[in-house]
Amino acid sequence: MQDLLGLAILLLVALLALLFVLVGILVHGSTHPPRHTAGYAVARNLPCDPGDLKLPFEEWTLDLADGAKLPIWEIAFDKGDITAVFIHGWGRSRIDMLSSLEPWKGLCNRLVYYDLRGHGDSENCKSRLGCDEHKDLIALLERLGETNFLLVGRSMGAGIVIAAAASENKVADAIAGVIAYAPYIDFNKTLRGRLLSMGYPARPISDLAVVCFTLQGLKQNSVLKDAGCMRCPLLVIHGSEDKISTAQDSQMIVDASKYGQLYTANGAGHSDAHLVDAKAHDEVICEFVNQNLARS
Numbered sequence: 001m002q003d004l005l006g007l008a009i010l011l012l013v014a015l016l017a018l019l020f021v022l023v024g025i026l027v028h029g030s031t032h033p034p035r036h037t038a039g040y041a042v043a044r045n046l047p048c049d050p051g052d053l054k055l056p057f058e059e060w061t062l063d064l065a066d067g068a069k070l071p072i073w074e075i076a077f078d079k080g081d082i083t084a085v086f087i088h089g090w091g092r093s094r095i096d097m098l099s100s101l102e103p104w105k106g107l108c109n110r111l112v113y114y115d116l117r118g119h120g121d122s123e124n125c126k127s128r129l130g131c132d133e134h135k136d137l138i139a140l141l142e143r144l145g146e147t148n149f150l151l152v153g154r155s156m157g158a159g160i161v162i163a164a165a166a167s168e169n170k171v172a173d174a175i176a177g178v179i180a181y182a183p184y185i186d187f188n189k190t191l192r193g194r195l196l197s198m199g200y201p202a203r204p205i206s207d208l209a210v211v212c213f214t215l216q217g218l219k220q221n222s223v224l225k226d227a228g229c230m231r232c233p234l235l236v237i238h239g240s241e242d243k244i245s246t247a248q249d250s251q252m253i254v255d256a257s258k259y260g261q262l263y264t265a266n267g268a269g270h271s272d273a274h275l276v277d278a279k280a281h282d283e284v285i286c287e288f289v290n291q292n293l294a295r296s
Contacts, residue, residue, distance in 0.1 A: 239268030
């Protein structure tokens with residue numbers, strides 16, 4: 001009997017040790033995501049920069065007060081007076097956001113892409129999981145000068161653009177519209193969805209990871225509160241087959257916004273709503289910009 005008890009205790013200790021190792025891997029991997037840089041693009045036959053698409057562009061670096069360096073691509077056209085700023089999701093980079101230039105280049109006179117903290121070619125920083133990266137975005141908008149801004153964010157980037165539009169900073173008044181792809185409300189639920197989509201068990205690993213994030217000062221913003229404080233129109237785009245960000249989250253964010261609308265891309269997942277029925281997607285984008293931003 002004592003041998004069985006000893007074996008049970010040993011197994012329990014082993015399971016707990018394994019659990020804490022998995023949590024540690026998840027926490028570290030979340031704040032140090034895979035880097036989608038030029039090597040990533042070359043291996044997948046993707047454009048490394050706008051020049052590969054025959055587009056003239058400027059590349060520069062946004063130097064932040066804490067020493068972080070965020071690389072910027074700036075593409076200029078001759079149409080309109082709208083600057084569109086694109087914010088990628090977790091584990092992605094400006095290279096991923098460069099995959100589709102339609103319909104943006106026909107609507108905006110300037111397209112701006114940058115890497116979030118801890119992503120792509122950013123330096124001297126790690127990801128803060130969208131907790132306060134909207135401050136970096138505000139700093140970028142201030143650097144870009146006076147214009148009408150259209151903010152386009154995906155997943156974690158969607159929460160960042162909503163937070164930026166809700167901020168009290170003066171430059172937020174220049175944000176004429178926000179387009180949020182696959183936003184989410186509950187970070188823990190989204191983390192569980194990501195783990196399950198990768199074939200890993202979700203709980204209690206995600207719960208313990210969130211506790212670790214909180215201890216590191218990574219406390220998630222209230223997306224619903226931010227959506228309610230926005231002073232500009234909001235278009236939320238949701239993929240009907242999205243297993244990470246739920247349709248309920250998208251609808252609640254739209255309902256919280258004073259000027260929100262929802263477009264559901266049937267058959268799309270978490271990151272391909274702009275590719276599934278691209279024609280319908282582009283028409284929705286054009287209508288949103290023409291109705292809301294043109295007047296700005």
